[in-house]
Amino acid sequence: MSLLSLKSVTKxxxxxxxxxxxxxxxxxxxxxxxxxxxxxxKTTALNMISGYLPVSDGSVAxxxxxxxxxxxxxxxxxxxxxxxxxxRALPSLSVGENVLAALAFRRNPLWGRDAExxxxxxxxxVGLAGRARQPADSLTYIxxxxxxxxxxxxxxxxxxxxDEWLAGLNPTELRAGIDLITSLRESGMTILLVEHVMDAVxxxxxxxxxxxxxxxxxxxxxxxxxxxxxVVRAYLGVEDA
Amino acid sequence: xxGKTLLIWGTALVVFAGLATVPLFAGPYPLGLMIGILGYAIxxxxxxxxxxxxxYVSLATVAFFGIGAYTVGVLSDVMAYPxxxxxxxxxxxxxxxxxxxxxxxxxxxxxxxxxxxxxxxVRQLVTCYEVNVTRTLGRYVFLPFGPEHIYWQLLVLGxxxxxxxxxxxxxxxxxxxxxIGDDPVVASHLGIGITKTKLTLFAVSAVIMxxxxxxxxxxxxxxxxxxxxxxxxxxxxxIMALLGGPTRLFGPLLxxxxxxxLFEWLxxxxxxxxxxxxxxxxxxxxxxxxxxVLAAGEKLFGRLRQEATP
Numbered sequence: 001m002s003l004l005s006l007k008s009v010t011k012x013x014x015x016x017x018x019x020x021x022x023x024x025x026x027x028x029x030x031x032x033x034x035x036x037x038x039x040x041x042k043t044t045a046l047n048m049i050s051g052y053l054p055v056s057d058g059s060v061a062x063x064x065x066x067x068x069x070x071x072x073x074x075x076x077x078x079x080x081x082x083x084x085x086x087x088r089a090l091p092s093l094s095v096g097e098n099v100l101a102a103l104a105f106r107r108n109p110l111w112g113r114d115a116e117x118x119x120x121x122x123x124x125x126v127g128l129a130g131r132a133r134q135p136a137d138s139l140t141y142i143x144x145x146x147x148x149x150x151x152x153x154x155x156x157x158x159x160x161x162x163d164e165w166l167a168g169l170n171p172t173e174l175r176a177g178i179d180l181i182t183s184l185r186e187s188g189m190t191i192l193l194v195e196h197v198m199d200a201v202x203x204x205x206x207x208x209x210x211x212x213x214x215x216x217x218x219x220x221x222x223x224x225x226x227x228x229x230x231v232v233r234a235y236l237g238v239e240d241a
Numbered sequence: 242x243x244g245k246t247l248l249i250w251g252t253a254l255v256v257f258a259g260l261a262t263v264p265l266f267a268g269p270y271p272l273g274l275m276i277g278i279l280g281y282a283i284x285x286x287x288x289x290x291x292x293x294x295x296x297y298v299s300l301a302t303v304a305f306f307g308i309g310a311y312t313v314g315v316l317s318d319v320m321a322y323p324x325x326x327x328x329x330x331x332x333x334x335x336x337x338x339x340x341x342x343x344x345x346x347x348x349x350x351x352x353x354x355x356x357x358x359x360x361x362x363v364r365q366l367v368t369c370y371e372v373n374v375t376r377t378l379g380r381y382v383f384l385p386f387g388p389e390h391i392y393w394q395l396l397v398l399g400x401x402x403x404x405x406x407x408x409x410x411x412x413x414x415x416x417x418x419x420x421i422g423d424d425p426v427v428a429s430h431l432g433i434g435i436t437k438t439k440l441t442l443f444a445v446s447a448v449i450m451x452x453x454x455x456x457x458x459x460x461x462x463x464x465x466x467x468x469x470x471x472x473x474x475x476x477x478x479x480i481m482a483l484l485g486g487p488t489r490l491f492g493p494l495l496x497x498x499x500x501x502x503l504f505e506w507l508x509x510x511x512x513x514x515x516x517x518x519x520x521x522x523x524x525x526x527x528x529x530x531x532x533x534v535l536a537a538g539e540k541l542f543g544r545l546r547q548e549a550t551p
Contacts, residue, residue, distance in 0.1 A: 050430060072429035082430060090423040101420045104413045105432040111413060155431065 001064070003028040003190050004049070004159055009058035009068070011044050011214075018044040020214040021058070026159070031181075031191040033201045033222065036211035037235055042194040043085055045211070046161050049192075050082045051075040062159065077107045081157035085164050085194075087144045089136045095147050096132030099123065102154035122150040126180060142173045149180070160184065162193040166200045178203050198226070210234065257400055264389035272388050278501045279395040280457055283402050284474070285481040285493030287449035290406040291442045292479075293487035294418040297348075300475040301340065301356035304363045305333050305447045307470035309454030311367060314380035314464045322384065326455055333451025336363075337444040345439045348425075357472070364470035371466070379465035386459045394456045402449050407490055409442065418442060473516075476523070477504065484526050 002025035019041040047053040051072035060068040126146040210218040212234040312329035485496025
């Protein structure tokens with residue numbers, strides 16, 4: 001049975017259709033790449049799954065329950081967590097408080113000493129051990145991304161949405177980032193990642209879905225999808241393909 | 242309970258007991274000043290525990306303050322005083338919930354403008370009702386209270402407000418408010434019910450403001466909408482909280498003391514230029530001390546300590 005199911009999901013902004021009839025299923029434990037050129041509707045699709053944007057048509061279901069139409073906080077309680085394309089730290093809080101904010105309001109909240117222990121575990125998991133008291137706005141870009149990931153993991157999600165989490169990292173950071181997501185995948189988490197870094201997509205995703213101008217143009221094993229002429233054309237244009 | 246906590250609570254109790262004895266030796270003028278300071282300190286603290294972390298600048302303070310005062314004006318002849326206070330609190334709560342549900346989805350300048358408009362709306366509605374239905378604009382408030390009784394009631398309300406503000410800062414709802422203030426999108430994706438959280442604290446803040454107005458109503462003996470719904474009160478409360486630091490527990494209190502005394506002096510000595518000076522002061526505080534005196538003091542202290550370290 002699929003964990004996430006999108007059925008004919010459409011998003012219209014006035015006269016512009018950003019996502020048009022998108023359908024796909026994710027099986028629990030899968031790590032799937034959602035690819036496509038800029039403006040193809042990937043982030044809009046993620047926003048509709050997490051509830052940030054309401055769907056114009058179609059439906060999104062998680063574990064068989066319809067979640068489209070719910071507010072983001074209720075969708076978070078159902079088990080969806082995400083990171084953002086542009087890192088969204090909570091700048092007036094410490095690193096630990098950023099993670100606490102997720103622990104304290106999840107389905108089974110943690111607070112006090114239990115939360116402190118869990119914060120240390122999560123920060124260690126993403127490579128930020130011992131940094132809980134540091135102000136969030138003093139972190140480097142990669143560390144902000146790590147913190148945002150720890151915050152998402154703190155909600156104990158069944159589905160993790162990563163929106164270009166590996167973008168903007170240098171080669172060493174990228175290697176560390178890929179290893180981190182690999183460890184999450186191996187722990188059995190279901191991950192949908194929007195990504196432009198093809199090395200990461202090849203290393204992490206067994207399956208890819210490709211979008212172009214709001215429509216799904218390919219869905220299958222990563223190697224097949226990346227060599228699909230239509231996908232190559234969408235990325236490089238007709239003349240260069 | 243740790244030794245440090247005991248010491249803090251012990252000190253707070255001693256300060257509270259000391260302040261409670263003020264009417265026993267203070268003359269009418271100093272007692273009047275103390276009542277004014279307490280009244281504004283309560284309003285500024287109640288304003289700050291919602292508006293500080295969320296950065297939703299509310300100018301509705303005097304709407305709730307006036308509702309409290311007017312409730313006492315209307316009901317004090319027909320009801321026992323504690324029941325009047327309870328009724329005022331309930332009315333403040335109901336208005337806050339209705340206003341909150343309608344406005345807390347607004348952000349930034351829209352919220353500011355709406356809350357300012359709300360104050361005018363309430364004032365005009367009360368005026369309209371009084372003129373057309375009761376055929377009298379003002380109300381007399383005759384209650385067997387001296388200034389000392391008003392002072393003691395305000396002192397209890399002030400202590401309760403500080404305890405609530407202290408608790409909110411330590412509780413999950415306080416963290417929720419800070420997260421919402423930093424980034425409402427992240428807050429909602431972490432499972433925080435934004436409307437519920439904001440509405441709860443806006444309502445608590447509004448009830449405190451309503452009670453502050455209700456308790457102070459007997460001071461004036463005669464009340465009318467232009468007195469108890471005076472929008473300057475809302476602006477003063479914002480300046481006081483900003484001066485002390487709206488995100489600090491004692492910030493609004495520390496802002497209220499000097500500014501109230503300054504306003505008293507200005508209104509007595511420069512009655513015609515009072516508003517101009519007030520406006521300039523507001524601008525100066527926002528430019529020079531954007532995070533308040535306490536934050537500026539901590540920054541200075543940190544810098545001095547850094548310089549002292551070899």
